[in-house]
Amino acid sequence: MNSEFTIAVHSLVFLAYRPDRMATSEMIALNVNTHPSRVRKIMSCLRKQGFVRTKEGIGGGFIFNRSPDQVTLAEIYRATSIGSIKPAWCSGNEDEDCMVACNMAEVMDQVFSEAEQQLIAYFERITVADVLRRVQTAQQFKN
């Protein structure tokens, strides 16, 4: 899995945390620890799916467009990283004269696809608000 999912979740949690639920790509990038351009790219994706809206021009930025306790990690995963648990590399060889060589790629495809469904089912149970609460809990344990 690449880290777009992580960045998307972090960005939304950060927005949820802000009183006005708004921040610029620069502020988010600083918080997430990456480049503003990368944030914009991923947020642009989240905008197209309705998670956030954007305001261009001066005083603009990204604005959380839904309720943090309604947005699940499953939705974010689907929006940013669907298919990413399956490795790009596939085993086997269709030209080989062996049932295993010819069909393993397809079977592993099924397996990874079902595995991803399990993952999504788990993410379904966690909202952005939950993650923010976990952050608060983690913070408390430091004090």
Added chain:
Amino acid sequence: MNSEFTIAVHSLVFLAYRPDRMATSEMIALNVNTHPSRVRKIMSCLRKQGFVRTKEGIGGGFIFNRSPDQVTLAEIYRATSIGSIKPAWCSGNEDEDCMVACNMAEVMDQVFSEAEQQLIAYFERITVADVLRRVQTAQQFKN
């Protein structure tokens, strides 16, 4: 996830498929479609965990050391790829003066770790023998 898990599963299914449950790294590599050296590296790992035993020297190779219907994908995953669903890149920054920046990495760690448990729970339900059966089924649908 890198593809060591895929290669390990494929190799064991291939061994299970063979009447004598034995094959050399060259035969496996041809079937899997990779380099014999890569197969040896991964099989060496499986040997240390008792999935296979090896015979060096002439007429040697890798031998399935357990019953294919007793070996689950969960065990293979744990042996080869534990921790790999979590991306290496971590968001946040401990030095930042923000609760979210400081704790997201830890929280996402938890989330990915729990997600991986779900994945493993699913893999627990699939054996090498099951995968071989799926291969056979996939083959039938081609005829």
Added chain:
DNA sequence: TGCAACTGTAACAAATATAATAACAGTAAG
């Protein structure tokens, strides 16, 4: 005993994927 066919392991090279950065057009506020 010596050759041939294997595994075990490490080192290196090539290919690919990921992340960072730069650049610039478009937009809105003031």
Added chain:
DNA sequence: CTTACTGTTATTATATTTGTTACAGTTGCA
């Protein structure tokens, strides 16, 4: 009309993954 922002693409740097080579160690067998 300038400033602060997003949107998007292109490029570069870095990290990861895969392929390949090399060679020592092991075993069977003529």
